[in-house]
Amino acid sequence: MNDLRKVIEQLVRQTLLEMNHSETDLKPMVHAGTSLNTAHHYGKRQPLVAANWKMNQLSGTARSFMSDFQLRDRKNIQTLICAPHILLPVLAAGKNQPDLMLGAQNFYPEQSGAFTGEHNLDMLSDAGVQSVIIGHSERRNLFGEGDELLAKKLAMAVENKFLPIFCIGETLKERQDGATFRVLRNQLLTGLSSLKNPLPNPEMIVVAYEPIWAIGSGLTATADQAQEAVSFVRERLADRFSYSYANSIRILYGGSVNEKNASTLAAKPDIDGFLVGNASLDANKFSSIIEQTAACKRKVFVS
Numbered sequence: 001m002n003d004l005r006k007v008i009e010q011l012v013r014q015t016l017l018e019m020n021h022s023e024t025d026l027k028p029m030v031h032a033g034t035s036l037n038t039a040h041h042y043g044k045r046q047p048l049v050a051a052n053w054k055m056n057q058l059s060g061t062a063r064s065f066m067s068d069f070q071l072r073d074r075k076n077i078q079t080l081i082c083a084p085h086i087l088l089p090v091l092a093a094g095k096n097q098p099d100l101m102l103g104a105q106n107f108y109p110e111q112s113g114a115f116t117g118e119h120n121l122d123m124l125s126d127a128g129v130q131s132v133i134i135g136h137s138e139r140r141n142l143f144g145e146g147d148e149l150l151a152k153k154l155a156m157a158v159e160n161k162f163l164p165i166f167c168i169g170e171t172l173k174e175r176q177d178g179a180t181f182r183v184l185r186n187q188l189l190t191g192l193s194s195l196k197n198p199l200p201n202p203e204m205i206v207v208a209y210e211p212i213w214a215i216g217s218g219l220t221a222t223a224d225q226a227q228e229a230v231s232f233v234r235e236r237l238a239d240r241f242s243y244s245y246a247n248s249i250r251i252l253y254g255g256s257v258n259e260k261n262a263s264t265l266a267a268k269p270d271i272d273g274f275l276v277g278n279a280s281l282d283a284n285k286f287s288s289i290i291e292q293t294a295a296c297k298r299k300v301f302v303s
């Protein structure tokens with residue numbers, strides 16, 4: 001009965017959404033700084049901080065990162081390291097904290113076969129990987145990964161019980177042209193379009209809002225800009241699924257996050273953690289971001 005209700009609710013929301021095409025409809029329904037959240041919902045979302053090492057590190061530096069990083073205690077927060085494929089077995093061998101997750105930055109959404117140079121999800125699972133980044137702007141723009149492929153990847157990752165980190169974000173030009181919300185909505189909804197019922201637990205889908213102009217540039221979105229975009233994303237998730245489902249999906253911010261700006265961003269109610277590039281290559285900086293995020297989220301939940 002509950003399942004039937006959810007399906008009907010989802011169909012109605014989707015139909016309403018498709019009827020709404022004007023730019024006004026794409027503005028967030030709530031102001032920056034407010035959100036769908038209540039402290040009650042907040043407590044349901046475990047903060048997550050993920051490292052995206054991109055094409056960096058060698059086996060030696062990866063090993064020493066692991067030993068330094070694991071000296072620090074992490075409570076009430078999930079942590080994930082997304083490393084180049086070739087380093088994943090090295091990290092898996094050095095990992096002694098069971099709740100530290102390993103992620104890949106890419107995979108190919110087929111079972112096996114003639115796909116030279118690619119890795120499938122079974123191979124990643126065999127290497128100790130539980131999560132995958134999908135739709136990172138570098139994969140979209142440098143490697144031409146389009147909406148259809150990304151939707152297929154997201155559906156396949158979910159079906160195979162991987163934790164997908166699904167990235168969306170606007171260019172500087174799109175922001176200046178006032179197209180941010182339209183771009184986010186399109187990327188999000190096309191990405192989700194191949195998900196099949198039954199839907200996974202909402203904790204098993206993670207969205208990362210990564211404004212392209214902030215990635216690797218040293219320019220961070222202000223906490224208000226990030227909160228506004230992330231709460232817009234949560235509203236679209238509520239349109240697509242339901243309010244309670246959307247309130248349990250974690251949404252990360254990514255774009256030049258470091259140990260100096262993490263706590264200001266983490267204080268925003270819809271930002272559930274971070275996807276961190278450059279600052280994640282240093283075990284101390286990355287640990288500091290994680291600790292500040294955990295402390296911030298604990299404070300918001302308690303108050």
Ligand code: PEP
Nearest residue numbers: 215216254255256277278
């Ligand atoms: C990223 O690669 O997803 C990223 C956010 O990088 P940086 O933190 O270096 O901007």
